[in-house]
Amino acid sequence: MKAGTIGALCAAAAVTCTTIAAAQDTSTVQAVDREIGRVQIATVPVPANRILRTATFTPSGKILVTYSDKDDTDRQLVRLAIMDEDGRNFRPIFAQVLPKVEKDNGLRYMVFADNKRVFLGDFVVECVSSLDACTKSSLLPVEYPAEVAAGDHISHRWSEMIIAPDNLHVAWTTLLSNYSAIVFVGEMRRQGQGYRIVNPRIISTLDPFRKDPAHADGTLAIPVNGGEVKQFVAGGTGISLVGAVKRDLPDSVVQHLDTDLTEGITDTPGYTETTIFSPDERLGITMTARFSKADPAILGLVPRPYPTSLNMSLPMLAYTYAVDGVRGERSGNIGPALIDIAKSKTREGYLGTNLSADEQWVFRSPMSWHPGGGKAMWIEGHRGDGAVRIRVATLPDYKAGPKARMRPFPRKIPGSSSDMSLVKPYAEKSQNIDVKVYGRNSGFITYRRTPEGVIEKTYSNFSDTPQAVYSGNERIEVNLGGRSTYTANVKLSGAKPGVMDLKMTFGPLRARLPAQLIFDRDASGMPLTHGYAEYEGRRLDAQNLAP
Numbered sequence: 005m006k007a008g009t010i011g012a013l014c015a016a017a018a019v020t021c022t023t024i025a026a027a028q029d030t031s032t033v034q035a036v037d038r039e040i041g042r043v044q045i046a047t048v049p050v051p052a053n054r055i056l057r058t059a060t061f062t063p064s065g066k067i068l069v070t071y072s073d074k075d076d077t078d079r080q081l082v083r084l085a086i087m088d089e090d091g092r093n094f095r096p097i098f099a100q101v102l103p104k105v106e107k108d109n110g111l112r113y114m115v116f117a118d119n120k121r122v123f124l125g126d127f128v129v130e131c132v133s134s135l136d137a138c139t140k141s142s143l144l145p146v147e148y149p150a151e152v153a154a155g156d157h158i159s160h161r162w163s164e165m166i167i168a169p170d171n172l173h174v175a176w177t178t179l180l181s182n183y184s185a186i187v188f189v190g191e192m193r194r195q196g197q198g199y200r201i202v203n204p205r206i207i208s209t210l211d212p213f214r215k216d217p218a219h220a221d222g223t224l225a226i227p228v229n230g231g232e233v234k235q236f237v238a239g240g241t242g243i244s245l246v247g248a249v250k251r252d253l254p255d256s257v258v259q260h261l262d263t264d265l266t267e268g269i270t271d272t273p274g275y276t277e278t279t280i281f282s283p284d285e286r287l288g289i290t291m292t293a294r295f296s297k298a299d300p301a302i303l304g305l306v307p308r309p310y311p312t313s314l315n316m317s318l319p320m321l322a323y324t325y326a327v328d329g330v331r332g333e334r335s336g337n338i339g340p341a342l343i344d345i346a347k348s349k350t351r352e353g354y355l356g357t358n359l360s361a362d363e364q365w366v367f368r369s370p371m372s373w374h375p376g377g378g379k380a381m382w383i384e385g386h387r388g389d390g391a392v393r394i395r396v397a398t399l400p401d402y403k404a405g406p407k408a409r410m411r412p413f414p415r416k417i418p419g420s421s422s423d424m425s426l427v428k429p430y431a432e433k434s435q436n437i438d439v440k441v442y443g444r445n446s447g448f449i450t451y452r453r454t455p456e457g458v459i460e461k462t463y464s465n466f467s468d469t470p471q472a473v474y475s476g477n478e479r480i481e482v483n484l485g486g487r488s489t490y491t492a493n494v495k496l497s498g499a500k501p502g503v504m505d506l507k508m509t510f511g512p513l514r515a516r517l518p519a520q521l522i523f524d525r526d527a528s529g530m531p532l533t534h535g536y537a538e539y540e541g542r543r544l545d546a547q548n549l550a551p
Contacts, residue, residue, distance in 0.1 A: 041401025157431035212313035228312035239411035253304035264418035298336030377404030457482035506535035
């Protein structure tokens with residue numbers, strides 16, 4: 005249809021719409037899972053005179069768009085619009101310069117289930133009617149608990165924040181000045197001319213170590229709850245977040261608030277972070293490096309004991325290398341992948357379907373699902389000119405189940421704490437750790453960590469089960485502005501044997517190519533990055549990551 009024809013139709017119908025660019029880059033792939041069938045991927049067109057920033061599906065199936073006009077110069081000027089899922093009927097609903105708030109972390113756009121409000125992090129955009137019919141909107145501030153709102157102990161008040169389907173409960177991750185984080189839930193209540201988060205509770209583990217009653221010099225390592233929050237699931241009683249189950253690199257997990265159970269959703273040796281569940285919670289789209297040339301899977305191939313409490317700080321290097329670098333100039337992709345949740349949880353080696361079609365376009369947040377359950381959306385940015393596009397995967401053969409039923413928010417959350425006085429001491433806590441963890445079957449692990457970024461872990465015939473015995477050591481020295489080095493000489497004996505004989509040297513984390521692997525040779529002629537990891541017959545060589 006020609007632009008003039010579209011304009012005539014808009015005028016005749018007395019609606020607001022703008023000429024849109026033609027859809028492009030449409031393709032169809034066959035999903036790995038038979039039950040899903042075909043996956044049709046297309047770019048959603050937007051008005052040609054708008055600069056797209058981001059977009060997400062709303063609870064009614066429309067698209068909430070954040071954008072700029074070509075003459076906008078103030079990045080604090082936020083413009084919101086609603087449009088149809090095909091890009092038509094683009095209708096602005098909000099435009100205002102947001103006050104700059106200390107300790108903020110930019111802007112996020114989370115739509116409430118009531119389809120009337122948008123949570124931006126430190127503000128709420130509120131419409132009298134639904135977003136679909138919004139003609140008047142207001143900007144209302146959000147007051148966080150005083151213990152996390154500001155102060156020298158706070159780096160960013162929130163990193164990510166999410167809203168439960170009950171339109172009341174929220175969760176967020178606060179970043180602290182000592183490079184640690186705490187995860188909270190609370191109730192966001194309208195009070196006066198704004199919102200206030202009340203009844204906050206800490207749901208992340210503050211101390212992963214306990215005294216070992218069986219050994220005077222021993223410590224029990226406790227699996228760590230909490231991570232960057234991504235989505236309320238299980239009817240609002242669970243949270244999809246970044247975590248780990250058996251590997252030192254992140255995977256996607258669900259923390260069930262009513263049971264204190266943390267459930268692994270993905271299991272890949274490389275970097276996987278976010279899973280956004282479909283409305284029926286049977287499918288997911290996942291931010292991941294599993295299909296990337298820059299997948300740092302060599303670091304996570306061999307499972308190690310207690311990867312959350314005895315971690316080696318590898319996630320920071322892996323994220324910078326596999327995500328930041330790829331969003332810049334490094335060859336590779338970071339997804340998303342389409343997964344069957346049940347298979348991802350139970351089938352070893354399951355990867356799902358790669359939805360990244362063009363290496364010049366790289367995934368950006370957010371990901372979202374159409375309420376009908378047959379379409380998933382994400383944002384991509386272009387490497388060359390920084391352009392942004394909306395991508396939608398349509399599943400024409402998939403029979404979506406009913407939306408997960410909303411459940412009452414848990415009145416009691418095992419392992420949580422309402423004592424907000426714990427926040428500041430935790431933020432000021434030294435990162436000195438020196439513990440000895442005995443195996444339930446044999447041996448022990450010594451783990452030492454210093455505030456200077458040096459971690460050493462030694463396995464002395466450590467075994468929690470006769471089927472797996474660890475020996476050897478790992479060491480990492482992190483230097484944000486210089487070279488960071490990780491070495492591993494680890495042997496895993498038993499039913500599933502493994503070996504790590506590896507040295508990885510990374511360049512500065514803030515650079516044109518951040519965390520670049522360095523393959524120059526040292527004085528002895530040995531490459532600064534070399535070696536391999538092997539597990540259950542699969543071998544990964546460091547040399548394969550050479551640029």
